[in-house]
């Protein structure tokens with residue numbers, strides 16, 4: 001396993017990479033966050049509790065902005081890197097790469113400028129952190145996050161709800177299970193009223209990750225001390241309290257050097273009658289070392305989880321990118337290739353709908369099996385072959401000379417008139433199948449994952465497929481109507497020959513005379529009905545054949561033929577328009593790709609660190 005320095009340094013590097021990509025704690029980013037998995041130490045406390053002073057004395061430098069009101073308005077991620085003894089101290093901001101600050105008062109200025117850059121001058125707060133790295137022989141490897149001080153009231157010029165905004169931002173950092181909480185409380189205030197302790201207790205009720213720091217021990221009333229707190233009697237913590245003596249305002253005004261202040265603090269504890277027995281566990285230097293050690297051990301313990309999270313996220317991002325589709329190449333050939341590939345994917349799905357595997361095809365069978373026979377059964381043959389109509393048509397057909405044996409012409413007219421009625425159900429079948437096919441085209445386009453990102457291509461593909469379906473419908477319509485016409489153009493002679501034989505046999509057995517010829521007309525009606533039934537049986541079988549041949553089979557074979565011809569002649573510009581993606585999707589892909597890169601880089605860094613150790 002890696003050394004202490006390299007582990008904290010590793011997390012520092014990953015944290016910086018996270019921030020560069022907009023992945024930082026406190027943000028409400030939709031993408032999974034690596035930052036949240038990284039252990040960190042957040043400094044929390046009420047206003048003027050001494051947070052900045054603690055941070056500065058851990059660093060051993062003056063570098064934080066000071067002033068009245070809420071000075072810290074963006075989180076400050078402070079990464080400390082211990083360098084070799086004798087090397088120069090310098091600071092670097094993530095937002096100003098390659099600029100080294102050796103003058104720490106310029107660091108302070110830059111923090112102010114960078115804070116205002118995001119929050120504006122009207123003292124708003126923002127969860128977007130500022131990253132500051134300090135390289136110095138006087139620090140330990142450690143990462144601390146300075147957060148705005150918890151406040152109760154807004155100062156003039158600040159938004160009304162700033163107190164709640166600050167609390168919710170601070171909370172969003174410290175609520176994460178990987179965040180160690182440095183809860184700062186001033187010793188000259190009742191610990192029961194400490195904002196830091198109150199919040200820490202809420203987000204970390206077991207106190208596993210909270211460190212109590214008591215500042216301003218030197219400011220306590222004469223004759224009192226904080227031993228009850230520090231020794232855990234008035235408020236017990238999992239970890240022992242650390243007492244601190246920072247520079248007073250007077251020291252700051254006098255520009256007392258931080259190194260001198262550290263020495264004075266050490267002396268304070270060593271010589272203190274109250275705290276002398278705890279001197280080696282007090283003070284900012286001790287606090288820094290203790291935190292560094294602890295942070296290292298927490299990181300060590302979390303590394304397997306972090307690796308697991310990284311691997312899982314890489315898989316997820318890869319999968320999502322596959323779904324979103326990789327970016328399309330710019331040359332026309334590649335575009336065409338892509339479009340054809342997507343068309344094929346669509347055709348495959350469309351065929352699956354027809355052939356089975358996906359629903360939809362069965363509805364066509366339903367039309368043939370149920371709708372068509374039903375519609376034929378409902379045709380008004382009864383009315384058409386009523387006694388009256390039969391009489392009328394037969395006598396009209398006979399003209400002035402009544403028929404002698406059988407009313408041949410009458411039969412023909414009655415049959416032709418009835419056959420004509422079949423056109424309705426035939427047309428309805430064609431139209432119904434057309435609707436099903438159209439619906440399947442719509443569904444298949446929606447189900448083609450590859451097409452999802454290209455709304456223009458979807459529209460054009462749908463238009464091309466529908467215009468092909470319209471042509472197929474036209475052909476199909478002609479064919480089914482022709483089937484009906486064919487039935488009318490040549491009747492099945494055999495049927496009537498058989499009838500004739502039956503009639504002659506029948507007349508021998510029937511003796512009743514029908515004076516009005518009614519019996520004969522009834523017979524004619526029933527013969528014609530018999531013939532129509534026979535034709536209906538045929539058409540119920542042949543109409544589906546024609547429809548399938550002209551519409552379904554063609555849709556399977558040639559749905560996009562015309563589209564293919566058109567597209568292969570298209571210029572790059574038109575192809576580009578077809579591949580014009582939804583901007584939201586492009587943005588999402590970009591974000592995913594960036595995150596993926598971050599996670600891969602993090603994985604490599606961790607691998608390298610683990611191997612080094």
Ligand SMILES: Nc1nc2c(ncn2[C@@H]2O[C@H](COP(=O)(O)OP(=O)(O)OP(=O)(O)O)[C@@H](O)[C@H]2O)c(=O)[nH]1
Pocket residue numbers: 045046047048049050051052053054069070071072148149150215216217218219244245246247248249250252
């Ligand atoms: N005497 C003494 N003064 C201290 C101590 N700690 C902080 N102070 C003073 O208390 C004041 C506030 O300290 P800061 O470190 O600015 O407190 P802060 O919590 O960062 O304040 P905000 O950022 O405004 O919320 C300053 O004048 C410090 O000099 C301490 O231990 N002893």
